[in-house]
Amino acid sequence: MTYRAENAIDGVLNTWWSPTTKQSGSKWLKYDFGSVISTTGINIHAGSHYLHFVSGSKDYGNIYTKNLRIKRAKVEFSDGSTEYIDLADVDRIQNVYFQTTRLTSYIKITPINYYDQYG
Numbered sequence: 804m805t806y807r808a809e810n811a812i813d814g815v816l817n818t819w820w821s822p823t824t825k826q827s828g829s830k831w832l833k834y835d836f837g838s839v840i841s842t843t844g845i846n847i848h849a850g851s852h853y854l855h856f857v858s859g860s861k862d863y864g865n866i867y868t869k870n871l872r873i874k875r876a877k878v879e880f881s882d883g884s885t886e887y888i889d890l891a892d893v894d895r896i897q898n899v900y901f902q903t904t905r906l907t908s909y910i911k912i913t914p915i916n917y918y919d920q921y922g
Contacts, residue, residue: 808832830913831911833909833911833912834910834912835908835909836910838908839908842901842904844900845878845899846896846898847890848894848895849873849874849892849897871914871919872890872919873914874890874892874914875889875916876890876912876913877913879911879913880910881907882907884905886902887915
């Protein structure tokens with residue numbers, strides 16, 4: 804299984820993008836809208852969602868807590884401004900609202916720190 808950036812926007816919760824390291828700022832996602840849009844926030848699932856992950860003959864069960872989950876992230880906009888968002892450690896889509904309506908042609912999300920199997 805691969806954890807490609809394309810998985811972050813495919814609409815399928817049991818595929819996902821995952822950084823390969825907890826090192827802050829080492830991986831990021833950038834959504835380019837192709838033109839300037841007005842947005843008030845994003846919907847984000849901050850970890851994997853795979854209730855019965857099976858690899859070969861081994862059933863790993865629910866792997867949500869066995870992978871990195873975004874705890875805090877920096878969000879950058881095409882106008883050069885930034886915001887920081889905090890996410891709960893829950894296996895569901897979260898609605899994150901920006902401090903103000905944004906006019907932007909892209910949103911870049913850089914994880915700052917993570918929850919892991921130890922919290």
